[in-house]
Structures are given as C-alpha cells and as structure tokens.
Amino acid sequence: MKKLMILCLAVLTAGLSAQNVKLIAPQTSGGATLREALTKRCTNRNYTGKELSAQQLSDLFYSACGMNRKDAKKLTIPTARNAQDLVLYAATKQALYRYDAASHSLVFLKKGDFRQQFGMQKGMFAKAAVVLIYTSDLKKLNFGNSDAEKKVYAGVHAGFAMQNVGLYCAAEGLGNVIIGSYDRKKTPELLGLTKGQPVLMVQLVGVLK
Numbered sequence: 001m002k003k004l005m006i007l008c009l010a011v012l013t014a015g016l017s018a019q020n021v022k023l024i025a026p027q028t029s030g031g032a033t034l035r036e037a038l039t040k041r042c043t044n045r046n047y048t049g050k051e052l053s054a055q056q057l058s059d060l061f062y063s064a065c066g067m068n069r070k071d072a073k074k075l076t077i078p079t080a081r082n083a084q085d086l087v088l089y090a091a092t093k094q095a096l097y098r099y100d101a102a103s104h105s106l107v108f109l110k111k112g113d114f115r116q117q118f119g120m121q122k123g124m125f126a127k128a129a130v131v132l133i134y135t136s137d138l139k140k141l142n143f144g145n146s147d148a149e150k151k152v153y154a155g156v157h158a159g160f161a162m163q164n165v166g167l168y169c170a171a172e173g174l175g176n177v178i179i180g181s182y183d184r185k186k187t188p189e190l191l192g193l194t195k196g197q198p199v200l201m202v203q204l205v206g207v208l209k
C-alpha cells in the first residue's frame with residue numbers, strides 16, 4: 001500500500017512538472033530595505049541543491065522582469081522605447097521554461113533536468129535551484145543601426161534584470177552568481193534559438209549552504 005502511494009505521488013509530481021506553472025502572487029511590500037539589500041548584495045557559489053519555495057519562485061521572476069504596472073503592461077525593468085525584448089528562460093530540476101510576465105507564469109518547454117548543460121562549472125550548476133538564461137528578441141528593438149548596436153541595448157536590459165535578481169537574492173538570503181562562461185554552443189541549441197535571439201548571459205540562483 002505504502003509503495004503504491006509513493007508510486008502515485010511520483011507519477012503525479014512528474015506529471016505536474018510537464019505543465020505551465022502559474023506563479024502565485026508576488027510580494028510587493030515588506031522584506032529587507034533597499035539599503036540593506038544593496039549592502040548585502042554579493043556573488044555566492046555554494047548552494048545546497050534545495051528548491052525554492054513557491055513564494056520565492058514568484059518573487060524571483062517578478063524581480064527579474066515581472067509586470068509591476070498591469071494597466072500599462074510595464075515591467076520591473078526599463079527597456080528602451082519600452083521594447084520589452086528580454087526573453088527569460090529558466091531551467092529547474094524538473095524542466096525548462098520561459099517566463100511570461102503578462103500571466104506571471106512559467107511556460108513549459110521541455111521536461112528534464114538540463115541545468116548542468118548550460119554551463120562549464122557543472123557542480124555549481126547542478127546545485128542551483130534555478131538557472132536563468134537571458135536572451136533578447138532583437139526584432140523588438142526596431143531602432144539602432146545594426147545588430148551590434150541592438151545587442152548593446154539588449155545587454156543593458158538584461159543587466160537591469162540581473163541586478164534586480166541579485167538584490168532580491170540579497171534581501172531574501174538566497175545566493176546568486178552571474179555566469180559569463182556559459183556553454184556558447186549548447187545554450188542556444190537547448191532553447192531552440194535563432195540568430196535573431198542571442199543569449200546575453202546566464203545567472204544561477206540557489207539556496208545557500
């Protein structure tokens with residue numbers, strides 16, 4: 001009986017991971033002050049491998065590029081001419097997702113644990129709760145003379161999101177590290193990206209040891 005229950009639970013958990021994840025409402029007040037978060041912000045690389053709580057997952061994506069003014073459809077990050085070109089992906093132990101700010105949900109892409117495949121520092125990637133992959137849909141940047149110029153704007157936008165995440169992690173007592181040494185070949189392949197959607201940077205978020 002006990003074995004049957006464990007089997008049912010495992011099947012149920014596996015099934016749930018192969019679906020879109022509607023994030024719960026983000027916390028929009030309370031917590032550490034901005035000054036405290038600024039003072040604590042730092043890179044950490046030692047994670048336990050534990051997963052984030054539902055609230056932490058919600059607050060993380062809200063911080064990165066969530067919608068903070070629903071009426072105007074605007075985000076927690078500024079983007080030039082409100083281009084909103086940033087496309088954020090997330091790899092967890094369960095699956096690969098794309099974040100959708102309008103519905104505050106993780107859109108399911110692929111089942112499986114792909115975390116280590118994005119990076120070179122494999123041990124660290126395996127222990128991160130979430131691997132965030134920042135990309136840009138360059139066609140939304142309909143200004144600038146060249147792709148090189150567009151990529152500068154795109155990088156600036158991703159930088160805002162990464163700093164928001166870094167400050168959120170500092171305020172919440174979570175660890176994070178920005179990763180420039182991500183796998184240049186596998187990362188776009190795993191996400192099925194075309195030339196018009198370059199990978200800008202990767203960031204790990206983890207529960208600290």
Ligand SMILES: Cc1cc2nc3c(=O)[nH]c(=O)nc-3n(C[C@H](O)[C@H](O)[C@H](O)COP(=O)(O)O)c2cc1C
Pocket residue numbers: 041042043044045121177178179180181182
């Ligand atoms: C753009 C960028 C790329 C980085 N790439 C890596 C990386 O590939 N691997 C890593 O372990 N740390 C990486 N880091 C983290 C830096 O080493 C770290 O931010 C730096 O040592 C300063 O430490 P602090 O963030 O605690 O102030 C990167 C940081 C930035 C901003």
